[in-house]
Amino acid sequence: MNIENIKSVYFVGAGGIGMSALIRYFLSKGKTVAGYDRTPSELTERLIVEGAQIHYEENVDLIPQACKDKDTTLVVFTPAIPHDHRELAYFRQNGFEIHKRAQVLGLITRGSKALCVAGTHGKTTTSTMTAHLLHQSHVGCTAFLGGISKNYGTNLLLSADSPYTVIEADEFDRSFHWLSPYMSVITATDPDHLDIYGTKEAYLESFRHYTTLIQPGGALIIHTGLEMKPDVQPGVRTYTYSRTEGDFHAENIRIGGGEIIIDFVAPDTRINDIRLGVPVSINIENGVAAMALAHLNGATDEEIRQGMASFGGVDRRFDFRLKTDRLVLLSDYAHHPAEIAQSVKSIRELYSDRKITAIFQPHLYTRTRDFYKYFADSLSLLDEVILTEIYPAREEPIPGVSSQLIYDNLRPGIEKYICPKKDLLNFLATKSFQVVIVLGAGDLDNYIPEIIKILH
Known part of the structure; x- marks a missing residue:
């Protein structure tokens, strides 16, 4: 199907963050856009206002x-939707053109120079940072992001004339295999989504295959020390990066007074005194990767310096929601043990003298089953942990798998509680806090306005 010829697009699972960027894209092209989602959210309500x-x-x-004319309608679905969904079954039975979100993204971006950010964690912040660096520079870009950019209030950026498209390349369900990257960053390959992949080896193989898709003339920028071994085509340059070593890295790191300032080192340049707009230590590494992509694609040293300083962050990624002398409240989408450990370490650097509490909503029964000991290890870096029940998303319960598995493996001496989500607000009202972080990829973020009222 030629995307230009379609008149309407129907989304099954319209409220997902990746789906919403495509919804906005098709609305911008003047298409009729409609869809289904299981529950209303702030995002779906905004999409309705925008015309969906x-x-x-x-x-x-x-x-x-x-959306019932199969000759002019494209149906897009997310793999999180059950196979027996009634609307999806209707479209199948009536011969509609049906594509996964990633397939459509691949089609839209095939004619552009796709700058993709893949990895178990860090990809949303790094891709959003890259998009901001390019968008505010003379280079420009279109961008399909996995989070809402605070600079632009959206997860879609459009450019009429830039050849570049920044894409968050998602490994779930092997989605990123539909892309044709011109350049790609790989941030991390800690095993995840074992409900899809089965084994760590299959997960790493999926990333290896992804690296074969990078186009000749392009480049791979890979974090140092990853277990996965890239397999690039002839004509693809390979670079390494990390916080303090590799072809791209940071030097002269200064953390203090609520600021982080670094020098950025590339093979052919050095940009001194870069101030991070979101001063948390994980953004040193994310920033190095984003600056590498921007630099390799023509952003000037001064544009990079200004862009890093003006980067406002991403909703639900180390997102400060309340900051007073008495209380700090953050929201972070971290839902993998390695992400949580990184998040907690970044908070410790900022608030080494304060008690730090996490409210954690585990995401998926399978992920909890596969990694509960690792979750407990990461959460044990905190002073206090409040666990809610597992957010099921697309899954049915698994017997014997609950938040209790994590609770039972937390280190001795940590303050720990299990609290059903429906009782959470009342429970929080009985306690006092210094630094609180709401962790997870579920729906706990919707409670934050109420949590602020209770704690403030």
């Missing part, structure tokens, strides 16, 4: 008439 027709009941009768 979204409903929340699995009901074929609610599909708009404009």
Whole structure:
């Protein structure tokens, strides 16, 4: 199907962050856009205001008439949607063109120079940072992001004339295999999504295959020390990066007074005194990767310096929601043990003299089953942990798998509680806190306005 010829696009799973960027893209092209999602959210409500027709009941009768012509309608679905979903079954039975989100993203971006950021963690911040660096420079870019940029209030940036598209390359369900990267960063390959991959070896193999898709003339920028071994085509340059070593790295790191200032070192330049707009230590590494991509694609040293200083961050990525002398409250999407450990270490650097509490909502039964001991190790770096029940997303419960597995493996002496989500606000009202971080990829973030009212 030629994307230019379609008149309407229907999204099954319209409320996902990756899906919403495509919804905004098709709205910008003047297409009729509609879709289904299981529950309303701030994001779906915003999409409705922007022109999308979204409903929340699995009901074929609610599909708009404009989306029932199979010759002019494209159906896009997320792999998180169950195979027996009634609306998806209707489209299948009636011969509609049906694509996964990643396939459509691959089609849209095939004619551009795709700058992709892949990895178990760090990819949303790094890709959003890269998009900001290029967008505010003379280079420009289009961008499909996995989070809402605080600089722009959206996860889609459009450019009429830049050849570059920044993409967050998601490994879930091997989605990133649909892309044709011109250049790519790989941030990390700690095993995840074992419900899809089965083994660590299969997960690493998926990343190896992804590196074969990078186009000749392009480049791979890979974090030092990863277990996975890249396999690039002839004509693809390979660079390494990390916080303090590799072809791209930082030197002269200064942390203090609420600021982080670094010097950026590249094979052919050095940019001194770069101030991080979001001064948390994990952003040194994310920033090095983003600056490497921006530098290799023509952003000037001064544009990079200004862009890093003006970067406002991403919703739910080390996101300060309340900051007073008495109380700090952050939200962080971290939902893998390695991400949580990194997040906690960054907070410790900023608030070494304060008690740090996490409210953690585990995401997926399979991930909890596979990694509960590692979750307990990471959460044990905190002073206090409050666990809610598992957020199931696309999964059915697994017997014997609950937050209790993590709770039982936390280090002796840590203050720890299990609290059902429905009782959380009342429980928090009985306690006092200094630094609180709400962790996880589920729906706990929706509670933050209420949590602020209780704690403030």
